[in-house]
Amino acid sequence: VLLRLWPVIEAHITVALAQDQAIRSDPARVIQQHHALIEALHSRDRSAIEKAFWQHTIGSAEELIAIMDERGQPSAADS
Structure with missing residues (x-):
């Protein structure tokens, strides 16, 4: 079931990402967020990663x- 739903979910994610980029194009924020992900992964601390x-x-998204x-x-x- 999940594999059949993926194309629909993927389409919604793509639209949401496009909206996000259009509304708040902030390269510094993007760098900071991805840096936080990388740091969490390097820490190997499951709680920090989650x-x-x-x-x-x-x-x-919120x-x-x-x-x-x-x-x-x-x-x-809204839908």
Whole structure:
């Protein structure tokens, strides 16, 4: 079932990433976030890794939705 759902999920992720880049194009933020992921991986600390990946994915998505809500822009969360 998951393999059949992946193309749909992938399409939604691609749209969300494009929206994110269009709304908050901030190279310094991107570098900082990816640096945090790399540091967490190098630490081999499972808790730090989970926290960094959560912030990178869920936290970032929540921030994007909040920005879009503030601007009155529709988001996937509105559907």
